[in-house]
Amino acid sequence: MSFVLLSALLGCLSRPALVQAERPMSVAVVAAIEPLDEARVQVMPEPVRAGLEKVLAERNLQPTELSAEQWEGAFTRGRSTPFRVAHAALAAQSDLVLVVEAFARYGSQLNGRYRWTVQVTATLAQASKPEQAVSRAFDVPVFLLHAHEREAEAVAAAAPVIERQVGHLLDQVLGGL
C-alpha cells in the first residue's frame, strides 16, 4: 500500500512552467523520415507528430501539419535543410515553420536489444524569413526489442527525446521573437 501511495505522490509532482509565445502563433509542421535504402522521403510516425503537436501547443503555438502531398516530392528532390525550410515556408500560410528531418541507422545487437541511432535535424523559422532559420541537430540512441521493428519504429522510439529537443529549440527562438 505504501508503494502505491508513494508512487501516486511521485506521479503527481508538478512541472515548472514552460516558455510561452506572447500571442498565439500558427506553425506549419513537416516531420520527415529519410530512409537509408530508398530515395523517397516519408512521413514520420504518429507518436512523433503527436509529440510535436503537444510541445507546440504547450507554448501557445497553433500547429498545422502540412499534408504529405505538399512536401514529399520536393523533399525527395531537394535534400538540403535550407531548401526544405524555404519550400515549407512557401507552401504554408502560417507565422512559423517547423521542419523535423530524421534518419535511422541500425547498429548492432546489444545485450538483447537492437541498437539504432536516429539522427535528427529540427529547424524553426519565421515563414517570412526562412533564411534566418535556427537549427538543432542531435542523435538519439534507441534500443528496440524486436528485429521486425525497423526505421519507423526507431524514429517513433526517439519521440520523447525529439520532443524535448524541439521544446528547447522553441524556447530559444520564442524568447527572441
Added chain:
Amino acid sequence: MDGQAAEPRAGYVRPMFPGTLGLLLLAPAWAVKADVGGYLRVGTRPDFQGGDGRLGYWNLYGRLLNEGPYATLDFRLDVLEQQPGTRLPWTSVHLRVEGGSIGNADAGLGDLSSYRLSQAYVQAGNVLSSDLVWQVGTLDFYFGDLGLYDMRPAQIFYETVGVSAMLDRGPVQLLLGAGDSGYSVKGSEYNTLLTGGGALRLRPVRGLELGLGGQVRYEPSVTGNRNAPHQTPDVSYEDWLRGEVVLRYANQNPTWLLDFPDPVPTDAMSWKGIGYLGFGGFGPVVWNNAFGSLQRLHPEGASSESYEGVEYRIYVKELTDQRTVLLLGDELQLSLVPKRLDLVLAGLYGDHRDGDNDIAPTDHDRTYASGVARLQVYTSPTVHLLAETSYAREKSRNGNLYREHADSIFANTDGQPDTDGFEIGDSDVRRTWQGKTGLVLNPLGRGVYTRPSLRLLYGLQYSNQNNAFGNSFVESLEQYDDFDTVEQHWHHVLAVEAEAWF
C-alpha cells in the same frame, strides 16, 4: 565528406580513449564519426541472511534480482557513413568491451580483469551488391531475446570469428557465415574448429516472423597435435569421473605403467539448430517470441591425472561426445490496459542429456522448466509499480543433486550415506518460487522494457534446497567446525538498482 571539418552532432563522443582504441578514435574528426553505446546494470542488495546479494542461483527464476552487476561499452566508428537515399558503399568498425564487475558493487571491485573485448568486427555495405552487409571478425547472431530471462536460445556463431554476409531485402533476411571457433571453445588448448552455418528470417505478412538456422563445427584430426581430438583407449567412464584411470591401469598392469596406452587421434563434430516464431500486433498482444534450439555440445579434450608424481593426460573425446541440449522458450507481451497496465509472461524448458553418463548427476543430465510473469502498473508516465513471480522445477536424471537439509548426508537415498557414490545431497528435484515487487522510475516513460530504470525492489524466494543462493555457509558436518550449519529455505533481498541501455 568534403574535407572540411564538420561540427560534430550532439551525442557524438570526442576521441578520449587511451591505447589502440584511442589511436583508432583519434582519426581525423572530419573523416570518421565515433558512436558509443552500452549497457549498465548496477545496484546494491543488502542481504541479512548471509547471501551474496542475489535472490537465487540463476536466471531460470527470472533475471530480476538474480543477476549481478554488468557493464558493456559498444564502440562504432563510421569510417564511411551510410547516406540516406543512396546506395553508396559504407563501412564501420565495431568494438565491444563487457564484463560482470563494477567498483564497490561486487567482490571483483570492478577490476578490469573481469572485462574482455568480446566483439570486434568490421562491416561493409553496398559492396559487390546492395542490400548485402559483409562482416569480418566476431560473428555473434541471435534471433531475439527472452527479456525476462536474459537468455537467447536461438543463437549461433557466439564463439566464431570469421566472415559472414547478411542479405536484408524486404521480407527476407539471410545470413551465411564461416569461420573458426577454436579459441573460444578450447582456449589455450587451441585447435582449429571449422564452423559454418546460417540463418534465414522471413516476414511473410506484417505481424508474423519465422526463422530457421544452424551451425556445424568440425575439429579435424591432426596427428601429433596434443590439442587435437584424441581418445585414450580402454578408459571407463566411472574411472575417469573418479580420476582413477591411471590407478586402475597400474593395478591391472603393475609392471607396465610405462606402457600406459597412447591416445588415438580422431576427429570431432558438434552442431546446433535454431528456430524462431514471432507474431503480434493484434488485440492486447504486443508481441510473442518463441525460440527453440537443439545442439550437440562439442566433446572435451583431455583431463590430467597424477599418479606417483607423474602427470598423465587422459583424452576423453568418446566419453563426452553424446551431450545434447534442447532449449525451448517463449515470451508474450500484453498491454492489458493501454498506458496503465502491461503484463509479460515467459516460459522456459531445458533438457540436457549425456548419452555417455548413466551414473553421476551433473548439469549435463537434467531437465528444467520455469514460468515467469511480470506486471507493471503505470501510476504516471515515469512512475511505475512492478510485481513479478516465478516458479521453476529442476530435476536431475542421475540421482540426487540438491541438498534439502543441512544434514542431508544422513538423509541420502534409502537413508544410507553413499560415501563412494556420485550423488550430492538428498533430492533429485529443486523447486523454487520467487516473488518480487517494488517501485520503478522510468524517465523515458511507460513500458516494461523502457530504460533507464531506477528500481527499489523487495524479493522473496522459497526453495526446497537449503540455502539456495550464493553464500559462505559451512556445509560440512565436521564436529570441530568453528561455524555451525544453517538451514533456511526462505530468502529475502532488498535492492536499489539501475539498469540502462545507452
